[in-house]
Amino acid sequence: MIPRLRRYGTVCLVIAFMLSGPAVAFSSSPDSVGVADEKMEAAAEKAFEEINKKMSEAQEAYYKPLTEAREKGLSDKEMEKIELDPELDPVMVVGPEMLKTIDKYAGTDAALGACDQMLALAGRSESAGWMAEKVMSALKAHYLKNEKLVDVLRYSHYCSEAMAPAMCDFLSVVVSESPHREVQAAGCYSLAKIKGKKEETRSEGLALLKKVQDEYGDVSYGRSVYADKVKGDLFEMKNLQVGCVAPEIIGKEISGKLMQLSSFRGKVILLDFWGDW
Amino acid sequence: MYPHERSLVEKYSADPFAIVGINSDSSIEKAREVVEKNKINWLSFYDGSPGGPISTRWNVTGWPTIYLIDAKGIIRYKDVRGKEMDDAIELLVQEAKAEQAAEKSK
Incomplete structure (x- = not known):
């Protein structure tokens, strides 16, 4: 079984060589291209690892007031009053360096992962919106295909x-x-x-x-x-929008009794999908 | 979340307001235990799992998900939280009370 698989692999390799004919002619050997890509990928991975370390540190610094408050045993209400310093927002602190590194290693998988991370972070914060737009330009330029x-x-x-x-x-x-x-x-x-x-x-x-x-x-x-x-x-888009009549729910209450949502008509309802996990 | 919701039920005990839950815990025994342990003072449909029929129909993919429905049964707010949620409840309860008063005086 194993030798047959090996032979199959060799045949595929030969076909791959034939298909990539013109490209081979321009580069010294197809292997060296692969090695260069791998080197670039490895360098990118290393660079983003460094930045992610900085990101974790920045996050720790940003959330420090909350961590300290929790250690002191403050209540949820008191915790809500704590304002975090927007200048310490990890996206604002580390984001610009992340963008530069994405540019430098554009095309690698590691940079694509970093784009994903940046969109998630910057796409939800208004002051970092410009960074999300930069990421989208990078994606359009290097990852569209x-x-x-x-x-x-x-x-x-x-x-x-x-x-x-x-x-x-x-x-x-x-x-x-x-x-x-x-x-x-x-x-x-x-x-x-x-x-x-x-x-x-x-x-x-x-x-x-x-x-x-x-x-x-x-x-x-x-x-x-x-x-x-x-x-x-x-x-959801047709029936669960603000202004729609809430669809009926009929089912069993936790106690086992039958219950229906419409029987609460006349009352304001806080409908809460919850679970204890 | 539980203490705050409990306090809402208490605050509006004389008003047209109710919390209706859709619980997605993995077993009904677990759900009953949670209700007892946390002194939960509102009713909940039991949905069996996060992929239960009610959650699926309502396209719920994150927990908790919140809808505020007015006294006429119309969805008025989706996924409001914290102070925004409390203010919205207050507004809807006052609206419902004003309508009740108007009905009575007819």
Whole structure:
């Protein structure tokens, strides 16, 4: 079994050589290109490791007042009053260096991971919005055809409202330019979710969700597929918005008694999805 | 969260207000234990798991998720927290009380 596999591997290698013909002619050998890439990747990994260390330190410094208050045993109410110094915000402290390093190692997987991290951090903070926009430019310039872009898109709809217009522009470019269906689907889905948040653009959001359902229904989303994922989103966008009549819930109370949501009509309801974990 | 919610139930005990939970703990025994241990003073549907039928239909992917529904059954706020949530509840309760008073005087 093993020798046969080896032989199969050799055959593939030969075919790969034949396919990459012209490229081989220009470089000294295909191996050296790979080694250079690997070296670049390793250097990038190391650089981002250093920055992440700084990021952890910055986070520790930023949250220090809270950590100290907790050690003193302050109550939640008192904790809420503590204001953190915006100048110590880890994104503001380490973000600029992170951006420079992303530029330096653009194209590597490590830099793509850093882009993801920066979008998550900067996309939710208004004063760091400009950094998120820089990251999107870097992604457009270096990763538009990259399959792994999907990892960055997955949570992009959780961006702040201020960030939403820039994010929508970016996602539209991704949907039309990416050659990978997984990336297109993730981009289209996130775009739909952002458009669906606001009443003015909700119909656009619904149309995009339907596009995801029709064109990308078979594309996998975690352990499921987009066709299933989108069902819940369509229901939410149509029936669970501010201004909608709350859909009925009929079920058993924890005690075992039957209960229905509409029997609370006449009262203001705080509907709380909770669990103790 | 529990102490604050408990205090809301107490604060509005004479007003048109209720907390309705959808609990997604892994077993009903666990849910009952949590209710008892934390002196939870509001009712909750038991949904079986985070992927239970109610949470799935309501497209809930993060916990806690909060909706504020007015006395007429209309969704008025989604995912409000902290002071914003308390202010919104106060506003809706006052609105409901004003409507009740208007009904009575008809």
